[in-house]
Amino acid sequence: MQRYPRDMIGYGAHPPDPRWPGGARIAVQIVLNYEEGGENNVLHGDAASEAFLSEIVGAAAWPGQRHWNMESIYEYGARAGFWRLHRMMADLPVTVYGVATALARAPEQVAAMKEAGWEIASHGLKWVEYKNTPEDVERAHMAEAIRLHAEVVGAPPRGWYTGRCSMNTVRLAAETGQFAYVADSYADDLPYWMEFGRREQLIVPYTLDANDMRFATPQGFNAGGQFLDYLKASFDALYREGGRMMSIGLHCRLIGRPGRAEALRQFIEYAQDHEGVWFATREQIADHWATVHPHQRFVRPSQMDKATFVGAYGHIFEHSAWVANRAFDLELGPAHDTVAGLHSAMCRAFRSATEEERLGVLTAHPDLAGKLAAAKRLTAESTAEQASAGLDALTDAEREAFARQNAAYTAKFGFPFIIAVRDHDKASIKGAFAARLENDRETEFSEACHQVERIAYHRLKDLLPR
Numbered sequence: 172m173q174r175y176p177r178d179m180i181g182y183g184a185h186p187p188d189p190r191w192p193g194g195a196r197i198a199v200q201i202v203l204n205y206e207e208g209g210e211n212n213v214l215h216g217d218a219a220s221e222a223f224l225s226e227i228v229g230a231a232a233w234p235g236q237r238h239w240n241m242e243s244i245y246e247y248g249a250r251a252g253f254w255r256l257h258r259m260m261a262d263l264p265v266t267v268y269g270v271a272t273a274l275a276r277a278p279e280q281v282a283a284m285k286e287a288g289w290e291i292a293s294h295g296l297k298w299v300e301y302k303n304t305p306e307d308v309e310r311a312h313m314a315e316a317i318r319l320h321a322e323v324v325g326a327p328p329r330g331w332y333t334g335r336c337s338m339n340t341v342r343l344a345a346e347t348g349q350f351a352y353v354a355d356s357y358a359d360d361l362p363y364w365m366e367f368g369r370r371e372q373l374i375v376p377y378t379l380d381a382n383d384m385r386f387a388t389p390q391g392f393n394a395g396g397q398f399l400d401y402l403k404a405s406f407d408a409l410y411r412e413g414g415r416m417m418s419i420g421l422h423c424r425l426i427g428r429p430g431r432a433e434a435l436r437q438f439i440e441y442a443q444d445h446e447g448v449w450f451a452t453r454e455q456i457a458d459h460w461a462t463v464h465p466h467q468r469f470v471r472p473s474q475m476d477k478a479t480f481v482g483a484y485g486h487i488f489e490h491s492a493w494v495a496n497r498a499f500d501l502e503l504g505p506a507h508d509t510v511a512g513l514h515s516a517m518c519r520a521f522r523s524a525t526e527e528e529r530l531g532v533l534t535a536h537p538d539l540a541g542k543l544a545a546a547k548r549l550t551a552e553s554t555a556e557q558a559s560a561g562l563d564a565l566t567d568a569e570r571e572a573f574a575r576q577n578a579a580y581t582a583k584f585g586f587p588f589i590i591a592v593r594d595h596d597k598a599s600i601k602g603a604f605a606a607r608l609e610n611d612r613e614t615e616f617s618e619a620c621h622q623v624e625r626i627a628y629h630r631l632k633d634l635l636p637r
Contacts, residue, residue: 174473175504180512181359183637189361189414190463195449197409198416198456199442201265202377203256203289204334206298207249207423208277209270213237215297221245223298223335224387224422245424252427253280259436261287266453268294268332268354271319281324290452292330292354293320300335310343317349329454330354332377341365345372352457360415362456364466371466375416375453381405382420386431395434398426402438410445416456469636472513473503483634487517487627490535493528494520510631517631518624526616533586533619538577539600569597576604583608584615591625 191198210221213235220238221230230241257280267284269291274281284291295301296316301309313331321327331344332354344353345367352362352375362375381402385391392398402419409415419438426435442448451459472480480499485492497520498513506512521529580588590603607615 172477172500173502175502175506178358178505180506180509181363182361183509183511186361186414187464189416189460191414191449192459193449194447196413196447197406198449198451199406199419200375200416200451200453200456201260201263201419202268202332202421202453203253203260203265204268204294204420204422205253205277205280205284206268206270206273206294207245207253208275209273209294209296209298210245211297211299212242215272217297217299221298224384224425226387228387228389248422248424248427249277249280252423252425252432253277254283255427255429255432256421256423256435257283257287259432260439263439264288264290264450264452264455266290266292266330268292268334269320269324269328270294270298271296271316271323273298274323275319285324290330290454291320291324291328292332292453293317293328295331295333298335301333301337301340302335304337306337306339306343309337309339313343313347317347330375330457341372341374342367345370351461352453354453360409360417362416362460362464366466366468371468373457373461373466375457375460376418378418378420381418383422383426383431384420386425395431398431399434399437402434403441406438406442406445410448467636471505471508472635473505473507475499484513484517484631487630488521488532488623489626491532494524494532496520497524508635509637510628510635513635514624514628514631517627521620521624521627529620530586530616532623533589533616536587536589536623538581538587539573539590539592539604572601573604576608580604580608584612584619586616586619589619589622589626591622591629593629594625 189198209215211217211219211232212221213219214237219232219234220236221232221241225241225244227241227244265287267289271293274291281291293316296312296319304312317327327349329351330353331350333340333344334355336355341353341355344350344355345365348370350372352373354375354377356374356376357379359376362373365372365374383392383398386393386398392401406417409417421435426432472484475483477496477499481492481495484495484498488494494517498516501516501519503516507516521532577588588604588607590600592600595603607618610618
């Protein structure tokens with residue numbers, strides 16, 4: 172059994188209407204990362220100095236040493252950058268990603284955050300890399316971050332973002348049962364739910380593109396105007412689409428510099444000049460989403476065992492459970508838990524079969540409006556399908572005409588006439604019957620197989636939520 176865990180489908184072509192408060196077209200969410208005092212530093216028990224997200228592009232860690240320049244850049248964020256941003260945004264709903272050890276070293280800044288009514292979410296225990304951290308160590312750090320955060324802020328965090336995370340981070344955060352949302356994802360423009368065993372976790376995705384971190388990366392922003400232009404373009408696209416969330420990522424030591432802060436101010440004014448803009452904290456967005464779009468569990472095909480899978484979908488291709496059997500053995504994942512996804516897997520199994528096997532599927536189908544229908548011996552699916560086009564209420568003349576055509580068709584091609592009746596009405600079925608009788612066998616075999624796949628698609632629509 173091959174299973175692919177990544178969700179490559181998401182909401183697909185039709186994202187849900189978020190129904191933002193007041194009928195807003197867009198939710199704008201500003202994050203201020205507070206990391207100063209929580210970064211890598213031998214004073215903090217780390218093996219080397221910090222090397223990430225500073226004015227020193229391409230900086231290297233100094234093992235066993237303090238890095239005066241790096242430390243002073245981070246100190247600027249705490250001493251000057253934070254206060255510039257606080258003065259600018261004190262009247263806006265802002266979410267702070269607070270590194271717990273940094274918050275513990277910033278009592279005045281924490282007091283100012285609380286006075287402004289900002290949400291203070293957890294940004295982990297320390298601003299360090301977790302990619303190679305053992306799971307038990309990361310779990311322990313997470314628990315200590317929650318404890319220290321509650322001690323420093325006065326309440327435990329309702330949101331979590333590690334940032335420099337491992338493959339275990341989101342699951343570990345969900346397993347705490349602590350968080351209204353986890354933000355360690357860049358996978359969507361809207362919140363979405365994930366399942367971890369019996370626990371479900373709301374994900375409110377973050378951003379690395381509309382983020383001032385690109386002032387500190389190669390080929391990033393090198394002037395405030397570039398950042399402003401990018402924010403405005405992002406806002407315009409999402410505002411035009413409607414029903415989206417725009418995340419903006421900020422860092423005290425980066426956007427807090429005067430030449431960059433002015434770009435942020437101009438963007439805020441630009442967004443405020445539009446109608447239907449909801450500035451919100453991530454906590455507010457999470458609570459709104461959980462109310463408007465609560466998680467709905469369903470039995471996912473990709474997580475079934477084989478017997479359950481074949482039992483649920485073995486009938487999709489008429490009396491041909493082998494199609495489901497082979498589809499189960501393909502690489503399935505979240506993308507196959509939808510109608511289109513599971514249909515694709517089953518069609519792959521059908522298309523890769525021998526011609527003899529596919530002919531067996533065709534001959535398993537009943538005649539259209541034939542003797543089995545008259546004797547009420549069709550499967551429940553076939554009965555409903557034929558009734559949907561009115562084939563259960565034919566006149567005697569119509570029934571006789573279908574019988575003649577069925578006989579002529581089967582005699583010519585060696586399998587019954589098959590059509591996805593849910594795509595048609597009685598008149599178009601009659602027209603298709605007459606036209607297809609003129610095909611050669613190769614063309615008609617291909618068309619019949621296509622119709623079998625269409626029938627399967629409609630049957631799956633009856634079983635899966637989307």
